[in-house]
Amino acid sequence: MNSLWQDIRYGLRMLRKTPGFTAIALITLAIGVGANTIMFGLVNALLQPPACVKDPERLVNCRPRAFPALPYSAYVDLRGDSPIFSDLMAHGWEGQSVTLQGRDGTCRASAMFVSANYFSTLGVAPAWGREFLPEEERVGSVPVVILSHRLWQRQGADPNIVGTPVSVNAVLCQVIGVAAERFTGTALLGPDLWLPLGAYGLVTGVPKDMPMQVLSDYRDYPMLVLVGRLKPSLSLPTAETRLPALASRLKERFPDRREIWMLCLHPLARLNAYKGSDERLVSSGSLFLMSVSAIILLIACLNLANMYVVQGASRHRETAIRMAIGGGRLRIMRQSFVESLLLALLGGALGLVLAFWGTKILNTLLAALWFSSATGLPVEAGIDARVLVATLGFSVIAAVLSGLRPALRLSRRNLVDDLRESRGSMARPTRAHGIMPRGLSVAGQVALSVALVMGASLLSHSAWRAAHMTPGYSFGDKLLIEVEPRRAGSAATENVQLCERLVEHLNTLPGVQAVGLSTSMPFQGWNPVRDVWEYGTRSDDEMSHTGRSSSIIRSIGGDYFKAMELPLLRGRYFSRLERTTDAPVVIIDELQARRLRPDGNALGCLISGIGPKPREVIGIVPGVRSGVFDKETYPTVYTAARGSLESFDYSVYLFIRATRGMGTGETALVQSLPQEIHSVDPHVAILSLMTLSDHHRQSRDVKQARLVASLAMGFAATALFLAALGIYGVKSYLVAARTPEIGIRVALGATRAKILTLVLREGAVLTLAGLFLGMLLAFSAARVMSHSLCGVDAVDPTSIAVTVALLGLASLLAGYIPARRAAKVDPMVALRSE
Numbered sequence: 001m002n003s004l005w006q007d008i009r010y011g012l013r014m015l016r017k018t019p020g021f022t023a024i025a026l027i028t029l030a031i032g033v034g035a036n037t038i039m040f041g042l043v044n045a046l047l048q049p050p051a052c053v054k055d056p057e058r059l060v061n062c063r064p065r066a067f068p069a070l071p072y073s074a075y076v077d078l079r080g081d082s083p084i085f086s087d088l089m090a091h092g093w094e095g096q097s098v099t100l101q102g103r104d105g106t107c108r109a110s111a112m113f114v115s116a117n118y119f120s121t122l123g124v125a126p127a128w129g130r131e132f133l134p135e136e137e138r139v140g141s142v143p144v145v146i147l148s149h150r151l152w153q154r155q156g157a158d159p160n161i162v163g164t165p166v167s168v169n170a171v172l173c174q175v176i177g178v179a180a181e182r183f184t185g186t187a188l189l190g191p192d193l194w195l196p197l198g199a200y201g202l203v204t205g206v207p208k209d210m211p212m213q214v215l216s217d218y219r220d221y222p223m224l225v226l227v228g229r230l231k232p233s234l235s236l237p238t239a240e241t242r243l244p245a246l247a248s249r250l251k252e253r254f255p256d257r258r259e260i261w262m263l264c265l266h267p268l269a270r271l272n273a274y275k276g277s278d279e280r281l282v283s284s285g286s287l288f289l290m291s292v293s294a295i296i297l298l299i300a301c302l303n304l305a306n307m308y309v310v311q312g313a314s315r316h317r318e319t320a321i322r323m324a325i326g327g328g329r330l331r332i333m334r335q336s337f338v339e340s341l342l343l344a345l346l347g348g349a350l351g352l353v354l355a356f357w358g359t360k361i362l363n364t365l366l367a368a369l370w371f372s373s374a375t376g377l378p379v380e381a382g383i384d385a386r387v388l389v390a391t392l393g394f395s396v397i398a399a400v401l402s403g404l405r406p407a408l409r410l411s412r413r414n415l416v417d418d419l420r421e422s423r424g425s426m427a428r429p430t431r432a433h434g435i436m437p438r439g440l441s442v443a444g445q446v447a448l449s450v451a452l453v454m455g456a457s458l459l460s461h462s463a464w465r466a467a468h469m470t471p472g473y474s475f476g477d478k479l480l481i482e483v484e485p486r487r488a489g490s491a492a493t494e495n496v497q498l499c500e501r502l503v504e505h506l507n508t509l510p511g512v513q514a515v516g517l518s519t520s521m522p523f524q525g526w527n528p529v530r531d532v533w534e535y536g537t538r539s540d541d542e543m544s545h546t547g548r549s550s551s552i553i554r555s556i557g558g559d560y561f562k563a564m565e566l567p568l569l570r571g572r573y574f575s576r577l578e579r580t581t582d583a584p585v586v587i588i589d590e591l592q593a594r595r596l597r598p599d600g601n602a603l604g605c606l607i608s609g610i611g612p613k614p615r616e617v618i619g620i621v622p623g624v625r626s627g628v629f630d631k632e633t634y635p636t637v638y639t640a641a642r643g644s645l646e647s648f649d650y651s652v653y654l655f656i657r658a659t660r661g662m663g664t665g666e667t668a669l670v671q672s673l674p675q676e677i678h679s680v681d682p683h684v685a686i687l688s689l690m691t692l693s694d695h696h697r698q699s700r701d702v703k704q705a706r707l708v709a710s711l712a713m714g715f716a717a718t719a720l721f722l723a724a725l726g727i728y729g730v731k732s733y734l735v736a737a738r739t740p741e742i743g744i745r746v747a748l749g750a751t752r753a754k755i756l757t758l759v760l761r762e763g764a765v766l767t768l769a770g771l772f773l774g775m776l777l778a779f780s781a782a783r784v785m786s787h788s789l790c791g792v793d794a795v796d797p798t799s800i801a802v803t804v805a806l807l808g809l810a811s812l813l814a815g816y817i818p819a820r821r822a823a824k825v826d827p828m829v830a831l832r833s834e
Contacts, residue, residue: 008338015343022343025307028725029347031718032300033394034354039293040390041359041381043286047270051182054123055229059186059268060236062088062226064260069093072197072221074260075115077253078246084239085228089114089121091273092222095191096204097651099484099685101167102155106484106685108651109151111168112191112273113200113222119146121229122186129162129177136196139220143199145173149181151192168195169203170486170683186227187273197221227268240265292715295448297398299719302445303726304402308340341399348395355391356383366707442726446770446807447777449716449723453806454778455785456709456716457799458792463709465791466702471522472624472633473565475693479656480521481673484685486645486652495645496580498681499652503558505680506656511669516560516655519641521695527626528553532637534596535606535614551592552626552634553610555641561587561621563655571603571619574640582642586610587619592635610639627701655692705790720810727766727814735759735818742822752823759819760812767811771804778803 015022049056062078062085063069070078072090079088092113100109116137119125126146136144145168152161165172173195184190195203201220230239243263251261359381366381485502486495499517506515520527532551557579561568569590578585586607593602596617606614623633645652658669674686688695696702735742742755782794792799 008342012342014339015346021307024725025304025343026347026350028300028303028307028722029344029395029398030350030354031722032297032398033344033348033351033391034358035296035715035718036290036293036394037351037355037383037387037391038358038362038381039289040394041355041383041387042362043289044384044386044390045381046188046286050122050184050186050188050268052122052124052180053183053186056186056268058230059122059227060230060239061266061268062228062263063266065262065264067260069223069225070260071254072224074250074254075224075226077249078226082228083242083245084231084234086231087117087121088226088228089118090197090224090226091115091118091185092197092200093225094222096222098169098193098203099167099687100151100193101170101685103158103164106687107154108482108687109168109192111203112185112194113197113203114194115197118194121227124180124183126177127180128159129175131177132194132196136198138198139201141196141198143168143171143173143202144176144196146177146179146194147175148179148190148192148194149183152178168193169484171199171203173199173203185273186268187271189272197224225273236265236267292452295452296715296718296722297394298401299445299448299722299726301398301401302442303722304340304343304398306442306726308336308402337399340402341396344395344399344402347398348391351394352383352388352391355387359383362711442723442766443770443773445723445726446767446811447773449719450771450774450803450807451777451781452712452719453716454774454799454803455781456712457802458782458785458789458794458796459705459709459712461796461799462789462792463702463705466705467697469625469791471626472622475691475696477658477660478563478692479658479670479673479689480692480695481654481656481677481689482687483652483654483677484687485681493580496642498684499557499641499645500576500580501680502654502677502684506654506673506676507559509669509672509676511659513657513659514559514562515657516563517557517641518560518653518655519555519645519651521651521653522554522564522624522626530609530637532592532607532609532635535608550634551609552636554636554638555645556638557641557645558654560638560655563657565657566621566624569620569622570601571617573619579640580642582640584611584613584615585618585640586615587621587638588617589621589623589633589636591623591633592637593617593620595635607637610637615639651687708788720806723770723807724810724814727811728817731759731815731818732821735822755823756819759822760815764811764815767807771807774807775800775803 053059070090075088075090079085079090082088096111096113098109098111100107114132116132116134119131125131127149129146132144132146135141145166147155147161152158155161158164161175162177164175166175167173179194198220200222230236243265247261247263250257250263254260362381483502485498503515503517506512529550530553556574559573561573571587574585574587577583588596588602588607590600593600596602596605596607600620602617602620605617607617608614621638623636625633626636656673670689673689677684677686690698745755745758779795782796786794
């Protein structure tokens with residue numbers, strides 16, 4: 001222990017004795033460890049169990065093996081006297097987008113319909129107010145709502161909000177509580193508000209003219225996902241053995257529903273309560289982030305290893321004398337490794353400070369990524385006990401990777417040769433002293449940096465293309481208005497007629513050329529997809545074995561094609577009668593027409609897959625891309641919007657094409673639109689109003705591309721800086737080691753330009769080798785990530801040129817400083833040092 005303490009004190013003295021080396025090493029370590037700490041903080045936040053939930057590891061999801069959810073009556077039957085669960089609650093199997101009107105305006109929000117025991121099962125009490133009562137779960141009860149804490153803050157953070165009414169899809173609901181601050185339910189992406197199951201039919205707006213035979217368990221309640229809390233001391237494998245008892249109940253209760261008889265248990269989804277498949281997204285995303293940050297740490301360790309060898313070469317005589325007077329090789333190795341460990345711990349502490357500010361920047365970037373219409377992603381990278389332990393681990397890893405091999409090399413030096421060296425001189429740059437291995441190490445740093453810079457260039461180019469991409473029509477002179485004209489409980493014809501009146505009135509305004517309507521937003525968001533085929537040509541068995549006939553379904557109204565400037569290639573548009581009665585007719589795009597008929601002449605063709613009856617093709621229009629990252633257009637079928645206007649499952653978008661070149665007239669039109677809309681119906685909620693180009697730039701896909709590009713650029717800049725430091729360190733050592741040789745060359749007549757060229761040429765060899773290896777890595781990585789790029793090929797000339805230019809410039813600058821110092825060597829001083 002005493003000798004270890006001596007090694008620690010000696011190591012601290014040596015670090016203080018070489019402030020330049022210590023400063024550069026600390027910066028390198030701080031960057032490498034800090035980058036890994038920031039990413040681990042983000043991954044730690046993603047993998048954390050639900051906040052505020054009591055014993056989340058005891059919660060499991062219970063669902064049928066062959067069906068996504070269960071009906072309400074099955075839930076009621078299963079929650080009574082369960083042999084598996086101490087508590088069993090339920091929530092809707094998919095999220096509901098609702099229109100929320102409060103004292104502070106109107107917005108879109110995400111709602112979850114839950115059973116009365118939802119909060120008690122999770123072991124969480126509202127921060128204000130109360131939980132749902134059992135009678136509020138039944139149909140016909142007074143609608144009530146519990147707000148999430150973040151929605152409460154967005155609505156003004158009124159401490160007296162409990163007891164006040166808010167409008168949810170035009171249904172007045174009494175606020176009975178506000179959830180705890182970080183509570184998001186059973187998954188990371190929680191809803192904005194919770195409503196009892198009994199309010200489902202009222203809030204989702206089942207039309208008054210819906211046939212009575214539809215009013216059943218599947219109409220009054222949503223299809224449900226069950227979440228149960230396992231009984232004490234009951235493990236998940238043991239619980240699965242008791243599932244047949246629950247399945248027998250379902251078999252007796254629902255003898256004709258074989259698909260819900262077989263149950264299975266799963267851990268809770270981590271990202272989204274509705275989609276368990278998002279678990280793979282979290283895992284793959286976390287693995288990607290930690291892999292990239294690990295590359296940064298590897299580059300930093302390679303850099304440090306070179307610096308340790310350089311420092312060890314300058315201390316070769318000291319090491320030789322210590323070994324000559326009895327110091328063992330193990331003691332030399334331990335003392336060298338202790339210095340590396342001390343430096344790594346100090347660098348880790350500095351990296352922790354860097355990570356503290358880095359997480360703040362990262363959280364700002366994450367807040368800009370809009371995951372829902374009302375709230376952002378509730379993920380905040382932070383520093384807790386796990387992150388502190390991880391930082392310590394990263395520091396130890398850095399010490400081992402960077403210090404162990406140089407310590408071994410230092411202990412194996414030739415004692416006689418080192419004692420013959422002049423006092424204070426540095427070891428000559430021979431192969432035995434490791435110049436070639438260090439050169440390969442620098443080439444490895446450059447190669448890894450090339451891969452990261454190339455990836456960042458591709459993602460940045462992709463983000464730029466995404467921000468300037470058009471789906472097949474111009475964004476210019478087009479306005480987009482998101483409205484909610486529907487009323488819960490109103491007749492379907494009333495909703496459709498109100499939308500038609502809005503379109504007709506806006507068409508009469510000065511400066512308006514055409515007005516269209518749709519329940520989906522082109523070029524972003526989710527669109528319904530159906531398998532479509534020509535009527536009578538394919539059997540159901542054939543359709544189940546192919547995915548080539550999947551088509552996007554868009555519900556439209558008004559003069560949608562004229563508003564979007566999509567010309568009619570063949571046939572005709574929908575008539576007013578066809579739009580309002582949902583007649584069995586459709587309009588398709590060119591790609592869908594060619595899939596139906598090889599010559600594209602599909603007018604009059606009957607197609608199946610959209611509704612119970614075949615529909616006739618009455619028109620053909622050009623194809624458009626549906627998503628930002630789509631490599632090609634997908635076949636699209638346009639239907640009348642009546643069916644989608646009967647419920648609140650979709651938003652309603654109004655598209656207005658203004659007269660070109662209006663200038664100030666367009667501004668006046670935008671300002672007058674809210675008043676004009678309310679003149680048709682004062683109860684229509686206006687959720688947003690902006691140009692189509694602004695809406696595209698603010699879309700989630702474009703923001704996501706920008707976020708990923710920003711993170712990649714940060715990683716690339718870090719790698720580039722570390723690679724430049726590595727080149728600088730090796731070149732500085734080479735120049736210092738070859739000072740006598742350079743002095744002789746100068747004495748024999750070598751000019752400064754020749755000396756400068758000599759040193760830079762040696763650095764260029766390392767850079768070219770690293771560029772070659774790095775490009776091979778970059779092309780392999782680019783092919784893997786090609787599906788995530790927008791309008792950019794894996795082999796992108798622009799990205800290649802940027803990568804080569806950046807690496808070349810960084811290498812030139814890193815090598816120029818030592819080369820310039822070599823060119824200024826005084827031959828007399830150099831010869832005296834020999």
